[in-house]
Amino acid sequence: MPRVSVNQDKDQSLVRLGAAVRARRKQMNYSQETLADAAEIDRSHMGKIERGERNVTFLNIARIARALECKPSDLLVDAGL
Template sequence: MPRISVSHDHDQSLASLGKAVRVRRKEQKLSQEALADASGIDRSHMGKIERGERNVTFLNIARIATALGCKPSDLLIAAGL
């Protein structure tokens, strides 16, 4: 099985997770920059996460969830994962 490059992996689950993060962020009226600052993630990286362009580590999912006041599982469930 060939190795999948993260830069070329457009897996729907990444897009779904990114959308779930964006929806919750907007519900809380947070800017992308404010969420990035609160979660300790670079703003440009946060944008790539929301667009489904980055394979997010569990630690970053946990940081984002904490900044959004929810559990990591809430984000995964909202993403249908």
């Protein structure tokens, strides 16, 4: 099966997920660096996730959700996915 790239994200799922992460992060008054540290993800990678530039893995979604004190499904619902 061919790998799906960010360029093939025609319905903007990654951008919408990134926006949901950013909105929750700001709601909690976390800096991007604080969230990245709590989720054990490199800060520059977190920035790319928030901008929809990375095809984020489920494990990273779970880490981000844990750091944001929510369920992974909450992030997906917030993104309209």
